[in-house]
Amino acid sequence: MRPIVIVPACTRDFGEHPYHAAQHKYVDAIVLGADCAPMILPSLGKDLDLETMLQLCDGIMLTGSASNVHPSYYSEEVLDPSLPQDPARDETTLPLIRAAVGRGIPIIAICRGFQEMNVALGGSLHQAVQLVEGKFDHRENPELGMDEQYGDAHKIQLTPGGMLHAIVGADEIPVNSLHGQGVNELAPGLVIEARAEDGLVEAFSVGAAPGFTLAVQWHPEWRITHNPYSMKMFGAFGQACRDYRARKQGRP
Numbered sequence: 001m002r003p004i005v006i007v008p009a010c011t012r013d014f015g016e017h018p019y020h021a022a023q024h025k026y027v028d029a030i031v032l033g034a035d036c037a038p039m040i041l042p043s044l045g046k047d048l049d050l051e052t053m054l055q056l057c058d059g060i061m062l063t064g065s066a067s068n069v070h071p072s073y074y075s076e077e078v079l080d081p082s083l084p085q086d087p088a089r090d091e092t093t094l095p096l097i098r099a100a101v102g103r104g105i106p107i108i109a110i111c112r113g114f115q116e117m118n119v120a121l122g123g124s125l126h127q128a129v130q131l132v133e134g135k136f137d138h139r140e141n142p143e144l145g146m147d148e149q150y151g152d153a154h155k156i157q158l159t160p161g162g163m164l165h166a167i168v169g170a171d172e173i174p175v176n177s178l179h180g181q182g183v184n185e186l187a188p189g190l191v192i193e194a195r196a197e198d199g200l201v202e203a204f205s206v207g208a209a210p211g212f213t214l215a216v217q218w219h220p221e222w223r224i225t226h227n228p229y230s231m232k233m234f235g236a237f238g239q240a241c242r243d244y245r246a247r248k249q250g251r252p
């Protein structure tokens with residue numbers, strides 16, 4: 001039996017009907033990279049039976065999304081109302097993150113998921129990184145094809161001696177970049193695992209968490225089997241989920 005990894009959905013309207021949706025590349029990475037069983041979790045917010053979901057799962061993946069975490073969660077007004085939001089996803093993931101970290105449930109978080117973790121644990125975001133003095137524009141060019149949009153965009157420097165440095169086995173790696181927002185104030189207790197060349201935090205872990213936690217701003221799920229660094233990251237996450245499941249079942 002493979003460990004179950006829950007994937008909180010984005011809410012989207014397809015025609016007249018609202019859906020709970022997750023992109024294929026994320027759930028595919030859980031299978032191909034972590035050798036776990038993905039299960040998309042409807043973002044029901046306060047109506048979600050959080051306890052049942054936490055009992056059921058052996059890991060959590062927080063995906064990217066074009067939508068932004070609502071800035072009211074870090075006491076700011078919306079800077080650009082034309083950008084998409086997903087309140088139902090916020091209401092689902094932010095309490096889920098806090099509960100899961102406390103229980104040691106393994107978490108891998110990507111892009112929006114990375115930003116959700118920082119906000120859920122008490123941090124804040126730059127709502128438009130490109131407007132911050134000294135920071136690059138980290139957004140993708142939407143006029144390019146997908147392979148170019150998800151291609152290498154810049155390098156990141158991994159924190160020497162850090163968890164991600166140990167997993168990846170390199171001091172510096174190239175990453176893609178498809179985000180307009182980014183970490184401003186890092187939440188208390190988060191450990192920086194990588195920074196971009198402009199100093200922006202690109203990866204962190206939760207220092208005191210009893211379980212595996214890895215949050216990254218880029219997209220390791222993209223064509224995961226073609227990227228050895230991504231396969232190492234997801235491999236470590238998958239092993240953490242297997243270990244968590246074994247402990248839950250009282251096995252060594």
Ligand SMILES: N[C@@H](CCC(=O)NCCCC(=O)O)C(=O)O
Pocket residue numbers: 023063064065066067068069110111112113178179180181182219
């Ligand atoms: N909206 C946030 C997060 C950006 C993000 O997750 N981009 C990926 C969207 C498409 C995908 O899931 O691959 C921001 O703009 O910073």
